[in-house]
Amino acid sequence: MNHILVVDDEENMRNALTFLLEAEGYRVTTAESGRRALQKVLEEPVDLVITDIVMPDMDGLELIDELRRLALEVPVLVITAYGSERMKQELKRRGIAGYLSKPFEGEELLARVAALLNE
Numbered sequence: 294m295n296h297i298l299v300v301d302d303e304e305n306m307r308n309a310l311t312f313l314l315e316a317e318g319y320r321v322t323t324a325e326s327g328r329r330a331l332q333k334v335l336e337e338p339v340d341l342v343i344t345d346i347v348m349p350d351m352d353g354l355e356l357i358d359e360l361r362r363l364a365l366e367v368p369v370l371v372i373t374a375y376g377s378e379r380m381k382q383e384l385k386r387r388g389i390a391g392y393l394s395k396p397f398e399g400e401e402l403l404a405r406v407a408a409l410l411n412e
Contacts, residue, residue: 297341
């Protein structure tokens with residue numbers, strides 16, 4: 294069973310993603326900030342990180358940078374309401390191919406998750 298870490302400061306989004314992913318058979322852990330997510334990944338490895346970008350404490354880009362700095366090569370899917378061309382370029386520069394703009398359809402998220410886990 295694949296283990297996915299969902300990182301978002303909005304509890305409703307964490308709950309919705311957890312419900313959707315668990316219904317597909319994934320094991321889900323959640324974190325409300327990048328800093329808490331990093332702690333959780335160091336405690337227990339995950340197969341995929343799904344993260345928002347704009348969060349307090351440590352944002353999604355800082356989380357991605359820390360994961361890479363620690364040589365944790367876990368795939369990352371970014372979900373954000375602030376999707377711009379500049380943001381897409383920033384993510385590409387960091388080696389992040391998975392990107393979804395809010396709002397998105399559940400089927401689209403599940404397809405991206407499956408693709409990233411099968412790479």
